[in-house]
Amino acid sequence: MKEEIIMAGFGGQGVLSMGKILAYAALLDGKEVTWMPSYGPEQRGGTANVTVILSDNEISSPILDEYDTAVILNQQSLDKFERTVKPGGTLIYDPYGIHHKPTRTDINIIPVNAMEATFELGNPKTYNMLLLGALIKARGIVSVEDVMKGLKKTLPERHHHLLGDNEKAIRRGMELVG
Amino acid sequence: MSNNGTKGDVVLMKGNEAIAHAAVRYGCDGYFGYPITPQSEVLETLEALMPWETTGMVVLQAESELASINMVYAGAATGKAVFTSSSSPGISLMQEGISYIAAGELPALIVNVMRGGPGLGTIHPSQSDYFQATKGGGHGDYHLIVLAPKSVQEMADFVGLGFDLAFKYRTPAMILVDGMVGQMMEKVVLPPQRPRRTDEEVLEQCPWAATGDADKRGRNNIITTLELDSHVMEKNNERFQETYRRIEANEVRYEEYMTDDAEWLMVAFGSMARISQAAIHTAREAGIKVGLLRPITLWPFPYERISELSRQVKGILVPEMNAGQMIEDVRLATEGRVPVKHCGRMGGIIPSPSEVLTALNSLIEVK
Numbered sequence: 104m105k106e107e108i109i110m111a112g113f114g115g116q117g118v119l120s121m122g123k124i125l126a127y128a129a130l131l132d133g134k135e136v137t138w139m140p141s142y143g144p145e146q147r148g149g150t151a152n153v154t155v156i157l158s159d160n161e162i163s164s165p166i167l168d169e170y171d172t173a174v175i176l177n178q179q180s181l182d183k184f185e186r187t188v189k190p191g192g193t194l195i196y197d198p199y200g201i202h203h204k205p206t207r208t209d210i211n212i213i214p215v216n217a218m219e220a221t222f223e224l225g226n227p228k229t230y231n232m233l234l235l236g237a238l239i240k241a242r243g244i245v246s247v248e249d250v251m252k253g254l255k256k257t258l259p260e261r262h263h264h265l266l267g268d269n270e271k272a273i274r275r276g277m278e279l280v281g
Numbered sequence: 282m283s284n285n286g287t288k289g290d291v292v293l294m295k296g297n298e299a300i301a302h303a304a305v306r307y308g309c310d311g312y313f314g315y316p317i318t319p320q321s322e323v324l325e326t327l328e329a330l331m332p333w334e335t336t337g338m339v340v341l342q343a344e345s346e347l348a349s350i351n352m353v354y355a356g357a358a359t360g361k362a363v364f365t366s367s368s369s370p371g372i373s374l375m376q377e378g379i380s381y382i383a384a385g386e387l388p389a390l391i392v393n394v395m396r397g398g399p400g401l402g403t404i405h406p407s408q409s410d411y412f413q414a415t416k417g418g419g420h421g422d423y424h425l426i427v428l429a430p431k432s433v434q435e436m437a438d439f440v441g442l443g444f445d446l447a448f449k450y451r452t453p454a455m456i457l458v459d460g461m462v463g464q465m466m467e468k469v470v471l472p473p474q475r476p477r478r479t480d481e482e483v484l485e486q487c488p489w490a491a492t493g494d495a496d497k498r499g500r501n502n503i504i505t506t507l508e509l510d511s512h513v514m515e516k517n518n519e520r521f522q523e524t525y526r527r528i529e530a531n532e533v534r535y536e537e538y539m540t541d542d543a544e545w546l547m548v549a550f551g552s553m554a555r556i557s558q559a560a561i562h563t564a565r566e567a568g569i570k571v572g573l574l575r576p577i578t579l580w581p582f583p584y585e586r587i588s589e590l591s592r593q594v595k596g597i598l599v600p601e602m603n604a605g606q607m608i609e610d611v612r613l614a615t616e617g618r619v620p621v622k623h624c625g626r627m628g629g630i631i632p633s634p635s636e637v638l639t640a641l642n643s644l645i646e647v648k
Contacts, residue, residue, distance in 0.1 A: 123466065126293060130291070130293050136466075137465060137467050138293075138465060139461065139464070140465070143404075144404055163555050163558035163559045163562065164556040164558065164560075164634050165461070165465055166631055167559075168635045
């Protein structure tokens with residue numbers, strides 16, 4: 104098993120955290136993992152992306168030309184990464200703020216209305232967890248149980264009262280993929 | 282910084298964080314540093330670990346890089362295991378101090394998490410300080426032992442290795458790594474916690490150290506790099522050179538990948554070795570017999586092994602994140618036997634596996 108994933112959006116949307124939680128979950132499942140961030144000097148705004156590779160075997164390059172799966176949170180990232188999904192691969196994106204939809208026909212395109220759903224759930228900070236839920240449902244790469252364990256490791260203890268909200272968001276994200 | 286998830290002894294963390302954890306566990310006595318991207322997590326992690334409350338290790342944010350390296354110079358002079366870390370522009374500021382530490386024949390560890398230069402440059406990964414690290418950097422005839430990790434695991438492992446070599450040969454060692462390995466997260470097994478050496482152990486193991494124990498040693502140790510008599514200074518230099526010859530004879534380290542049947546060779550270090558490995562997988566699928574030699578010590582450099590391989594292969598590609606620096610050492614090793622070509626990006630851009638593959642194909646076509 105090897106899954107090469109790019110996650111991309113605006114800085115502050117939680118792209119790097121989403122990747123980190125996924126990497127932890129895979130680590131707990133005994134997989135080899137790399138998490139390679141790319142972002143500018145800005146603390147918020149600007150674009151941020153992270154390459155996450157999960158594999159049963161040793162991972163060579165932590166940066167890639169093309170990906171099995173892309174999780175896309177804004178237009179700039181869609182413009183940049185749509186063409187980098189391998190034929191037959193998966194593109195998950197949030198249509199919120201997207202004016203030019205993906206056009207490729209040789210990949211599996213999954214729109215996930217995460218921004219809409221996060222306001223329904225009432226905690227916009229769990230936005231990235233909706234997309235993570237959608238990703239694990241669509242790709243079956245890690246279990247929701249391992250994601251929750253990964254989240255517990257990643258989230259500082261003072262925020263552990265938010266684990267429930269996050270799990271709700273992950274499960275809602277899974278439902279959105281259907 | 283990340284919290285550390287564990288499964289057994291396995292944790293997930295950034296390369297920079299691994300440096301900090303490994304230093305505390307080595308029984309390091311002190312860290313002196315000044316923040317700069319992309320290595321600020323070294324200082325941040327050390328501050329969060331608060332080793333002054335457990336092992337007694339000192340962690341100090343100095344007022345500048347100049348102050349940091351001179352604190353390292355002073356700490357090393359007393360026989361303590363001390364280190365600093367910075368990124369390219371900060372390492373440039375430290376060069377005078379590094380030359381003094383080399384001339385003082387003192388053990389110390391310096392970590393350079395390289396970013397794109399020259400000048401203040403970018404915050405993104407680069408390997409453009411290869412010349413500076415391996416050919417001197419500061420003034421005078423000296424060398425650093427230069428270790429080039431390719432993974433978070435090696436970031437942790439090379440802290441102990443760097444200190445051990447520095448103390449064995451009484452010379453400063455450097456971990457030279459690009460910002461990519463500093464910033465990326467991977468699984469790592471951390472070394473076990475060792476106690477810091479006691480004053481008695483330092484006295485015994487470092488008979489040269491300036492510890493203020495003249496009564497126990499029967500003499501005063503004075504560490505100085507000033508010598509106004511040129512004849513004596515030449516003798517000092519001869520002693521340094523003798524040390525460097527011993528290091529060259531005993532400490533060359535490298536790793537080979539698929540070189541047994543290789544008709545083509547790549548030579549790459551750090552992140553570029555891993556990116557090259559991905560290109561090699563694709564090339565091998567297309568029937569191109571290509572292998573990789575990864576220097577682990579950039580100084581001493583594996584001239585001999587590359588020389589041997591240059592008799593086996595038809596051409597050598599040197600992928601680097603710079604304008605072509607290590608390629609000069611590869612050319613020295615091959616003595617013109619085969620074509621040696623550079624491929625790379627500059628200023629903080631990371632070449633992709635396909636760019637390396639394209640360069641390999643053009644090397645093969647030209648040949």
